[in-house]
Amino acid sequence: MNSLYKQFVTAALTTLFISTLIGFLIVNTYYTDVTKHNTDEQLVEIAYHVVDFLENTPLSTEAVFEYLDSVALLGYQIHLDNFEGDTYVFGEPFNSSHPLSDSAKEIVQGGEVYHGVRHLKNGMFSHFDNELRNTVGVPYHKGETAYGLYIRASNDTVTTDFHKLLIVFLLIIAVVNVLGMLLLARHMTKSISYLTEATKQIAVENYNYHLHISRKDEIGQLASSFHLMQIKLRHNDLARKTFISNVSHDYQSPLMSIQGYAQLLKSPVIDDSERMEYAAIIEKETQRLSNLTNQLLVVTSLDQESYPMTYTDLQLDLQIKEVIRKYWWRIEEANIDVSYILPSTTIYGDKKLLENIWDNLLTNAVKYNKPGGLIDVSIVPLGKSVEVIFRDTGIGVEEEDLPYIFDKFYRVDPSRPKEGTGLGLSIVKQIVDLHQGTVEVESTPGVGTKFKVRLPLSRSIKS
Ligand code: ADP
Numbered sequence: 001m002n003s004l005y006k007q008f009v010t011a012a013l014t015t016l017f018i019s020t021l022i023g024f025l026i027v028n029t030y031y032t033d034v035t036k037h038n039t040d041e042q043l044v045e046i047a048y049h050v051v052d053f054l055e056n057t058p059l060s061t062e063a064v065f066e067y068l069d070s071v072a073l074l075g076y077q078i079h080l081d082n083f084e085g086d087t088y089v090f091g092e093p094f095n096s097s098h099p100l101s102d103s104a105k106e107i108v109q110g111g112e113v114y115h116g117v118r119h120l121k122n123g124m125f126s127h128f129d130n131e132l133r134n135t136v137g138v139p140y141h142k143g144e145t146a147y148g149l150y151i152r153a154s155n156d157t158v159t160t161d162f163h164k165l166l167i168v169f170l171l172i173i174a175v176v177n178v179l180g181m182l183l184l185a186r187h188m189t190k191s192i193s194y195l196t197e198a199t200k201q202i203a204v205e206n207y208n209y210h211l212h213i214s215r216k217d218e219i220g221q222l223a224s225s226f227h228l229m230q231i232k233l234r235h236n237d238l239a240r241k242t243f244i245s246n247v248s249h250d251y252q253s254p255l256m257s258i259q260g261y262a263q264l265l266k267s268p269v270i271d272d273s274e275r276m277e278y279a280a281i282i283e284k285e286t287q288r289l290s291n292l293t294n295q296l297l298v299v300t301s302l303d304q305e306s307y308p309m310t311y312t313d314l315q316l317d318l319q320i321k322e323v324i325r326k327y328w329w330r331i332e333e334a335n336i337d338v339s340y341i342l343p344s345t346t347i348y349g350d351k352k353l354l355e356n357i358w359d360n361l362l363t364n365a366v367k368y369n370k371p372g373g374l375i376d377v378s379i380v381p382l383g384k385s386v387e388v389i390f391r392d393t394g395i396g397v398e399e400e401d402l403p404y405i406f407d408k409f410y411r412v413d414p415s416r417p418k419e420g421t422g423l424g425l426s427i428v429k430q431i432v433d434l435h436q437g438t439v440e441v442e443s444t445p446g447v448g449t450k451f452k453v454r455l456p457l458s459r460s461i462k463s
Contacts, residue, residue, distance in 0.1 A: 004192060008185030012178060020174075039153070040118035043136040046076070047151045051140045064142065065090070075157030079132055079150040080140075083109050092130070092154050100132040100150065108137040108148035117152065128155050191219045198226060207234035246409040250292055250421060254285035261285075288421075295423040298356060299408065302430040309350045309434060313458075316386065317342035317379055319351070323358040324377065327366065336369050340377040345386055348458035353431045360424040361390040361451050367420065368449070369394035385437075388453045396445040405441065428453075 050071055054064055065088065068078050072091030080088040083105060107114045114137030120129065135150040191213050201209035207230055213223035261278040264270065270278070301307060320342055324331075331338055347354070365375045373393040380387040397405060397412055404410045406429040409422040428451075432439045437455040 003189070005185050005189040008189070009182060012181035012185070016174060016178060036118050036120075040115050040136055043117060043151055043153065044113055044115070044138065047136055047138040047149055050078075050151070051138055051149055055141060061142070072154075075154050077130070077135075077152050077154050079135065081105065081148045081150070082145055083148065092156075094132045095130050098131045098133050104133065104137060104150075105148060108139050108150075109146065111139050113138055114148070114150070116150070128159075130155060188219065191215065191223070195219075195223065195226060198230070202230065202233065205237065207237055243408070246422075247292075247296065250409075251289065254288050254292075258282050258285050292421045292423075295421050295427060298427050299423055299430075302427065302434070307434060309353070311348055312351055313346050313348055314351050314354070316345040316347045316354070316388070319355060320358050320377060320379070320388070323355060323362055326359075327362055330363075330366055331375070334366055334369060334373075335371045336366060336373050336375055338375045338377070342377065342379050343381065345379050345381065346457075347386060347455060349435050349455065350431075353434065354455075357428050357431050357453060358388070358390075360428050361453075364424060365390055365392035365394065365449075368392070368396075373448075382454070385454055385456045388455070389450060390453075391448065391450045393448040396447055396449050397441070397443040398445050399443075402441060402443060406439070 050068070054067065059067065068080065068088075068090040072078050076090075077092050077094060078090040079094060079100070080090070081100070104114045104116060114135070116133050116135045116137065118136075120134050132150060135152040137148050137150040140147040140149040194211060194213055198209050198211045209230070211223055211227055211230075213220060215223070261281050265275060265278050265282075320340070324338060324340065362375070362377070369375065369392050374391075375393075376389075376391040378389045378391075380389065401412045405412065406425045407422075408426040410426075411420055411422040429439055432453055432455070435455050437453060439454075440452045441449065442452075443449040
């Protein structure tokens, strides 16, 4: 695998190489076009100074040599040629690999200037070539004798301490840059490796894997988004497991009792009244399973990210009256009195879902009521919203249980002999939320309970 780290290092080194190459080419062009010409001119000027002095000052040959020695000590290499085979060198000797060409001698012998520095084509480092051809030459006459005086600045003069410091400086920059790049690459890829490991752990459902990334850059943001996702997945996983365990338990107990009573029914020794009693229990448990399945269907469909709501204008008062009518037989059976004040109210909402709210609130008010108890249903218009109140005189809910009654599968006392799934009020809450409404509960144990559902309206209220 071509790892990110390798790509990073390759990119860093390639960048360094390319920048060096470009720098080298630019400097070389500048050197050939400008520096060489300037150096050549300066050397010609110096050579003429020396020759002027020597030609205008009557000096013995020894004194001339001494003078040229002194000039050489100032940082030059001088070559003196009398064109008859005699040559003299002052200062550091020249490399003998490239002797002075005949043309170079002829130019000077003819009284012209030899521009060896300017014309030498030997790449960038020709500046440092310690050769005779890398000099400038001027004619010099001592008495009747003609000489050629060739001069160049010695490499010690060309390479000053400043140049050496500059090279060290550039090398340090290059090394530190490369090391910095390597460290940065390691730092970046390390975080990405952590993230990769974390995703692998998520894939095997380990939602507790701790991500060791605390950075403030984009990778840090990615890590914190990942952490949020991890928390959400952990939460969902827990919710899923709890849901499955609750559902299995809620299915298991009616199934067990159906199985038990069905076995009893097979017994030849039971009488008719017992048979009827067992059949009634089986029927009740089957009904419970059917209710549970229906409510689970509603819960799972409401749980979906975007429930497809079907909004219509509907008559809220008529809808509630219809629900009361539907359960009339049950209300009468439980010997409960129902009163209502339901002014005509048009609301914009999902008809089926809203019906579910009133269905659950009314059946609870019946279920948790006392024989001879009361149920009062009312619609209170509040301008842009409406409040629907279900009040009963039932057994009520203890204060410590109130915060949980809207949770899925929460039943105040599961051992109470009332049938139920613990899903009804969670469905109510979900539907109210989907309609951007609120639901509140007030209850006094032994006295009764009041549910207040507030929903926004989109049409006017007629009374
Ligand atoms: P269930 O299927 O058990 O009725 P719900 O979600 O509808 O589930 O209600 C949750 C719990 O809240 C019930 O178990 C019950 O104890 C309590 N509860 C709901 N409505 C009433 C009420 N009107 N009076 C008293 N207790 C209630």
